Amino acid sequence: MSFSITLVIIIITALISWRAFQDNDLKYKMMFYPYNVKHHKEGYRFLSYMVVHADLMHLFFNMFVLYNFGQVMEYMLDFKYGSSLGTFHYLILYIAGGLFATLWPMSKNADNPNYLSLGASGAVSSVFFAYILWNPGATLNLIILPFWDIPAWLLGIAYLAYEYFMAKKGTSNIGHDAHFGGAVFGILYVLLINFEKGQAFISYIFN
Template sequence: MKEYLTQTPVASIIFAFTIVTSIYTFSNHYLFGKFMLHPYSVSRGQRLHTLLTSGLIHRDWGHLLFNMLTFYFFGFSLEALLVQLSSWGHVQFAMIYVLGLILSDVGTVFKQKNNLSYYSLGASGAICAVLFSFILFDPKMMLGIFFIIPMPAWLFGMLFLGYCVWASKNARDGINHDAHFYGAILGVILTIVFYPWVIPHFIQQFTG
């Protein structure tokens, strides 16, 4: 535990705080409702805090477990990598996560601005930002999709983005696929802004 706090303090705080807040709001329905993103209100200048707080809560145990497992595998690794690359690594990681969390919902706010009954929650946008940032550095790493199906990260990224676009238009599963898509794109953009050399590095992984 001490090693995590010392080497990856930002990821450790996000991880612990998100778990505690999510579990607490499972039984606190008032706070749960206050934290949820409501595009109708946000687009009218109200409940702006939910752009941030909606990422601190989750729908149920399954939702929380899936997001936190993904964050555990890639969030801590990304922060550790960024710290090796720059003295600003901790700050850069925080920016990728927080901006990924907030800005990934902007598209949803515009899309659902007139939908009074629409709500959204979860840290998926921020976690997608973290995941796709890491993929830029190591595109050929193998991912276990659903912890079973092996797939190189670059292929997963392409399929994931394509699925997000399709699901945003066609799926009726209650999942905010737009947030996933925009979070992933933002993670890529911020990583390139911080490290422009990551583009030739990414290409070189395939050209040798």
């Protein structure tokens, strides 16, 4: 791998997000707005929302997660499939993961003029959950529990349950439905390109 696609994505996202921080009109035009997608044919928003963020903390958190897990996932795909095909799979995982993350919000809010969302969380969730499925034995540390190694698969299940519950509850301005959708895509894509990873994941948990 001669260069990191993950770092390219981070740089592009950071630059565009930073520009949008200074220009609210630009931010608005790039946000995911199901009502305008349906009624004003602004289909470009399915992609543009992934490169703008609400604030610096939102941007930092998404890019921090992507930096830590995206590069590893990118390397593993390159190792398994070769540089060209590995890069292709990684880009599909990220970009299509972000697109897939809009399906649930789109279906619920196509006629809701008050729903808008932004950020790379859905795409990042796709990469993160692909990493979990690819590495069932991995452990993670949370900032709030720095001395406890948590099995990645356990954290993933807890995360999915939480995001689904919060999306159904619908009382937060956080895009839980997009987080859940992106995570599901990451799992499905790994199963599509390497079903044995799913079998190994189940075997690891129950054996």
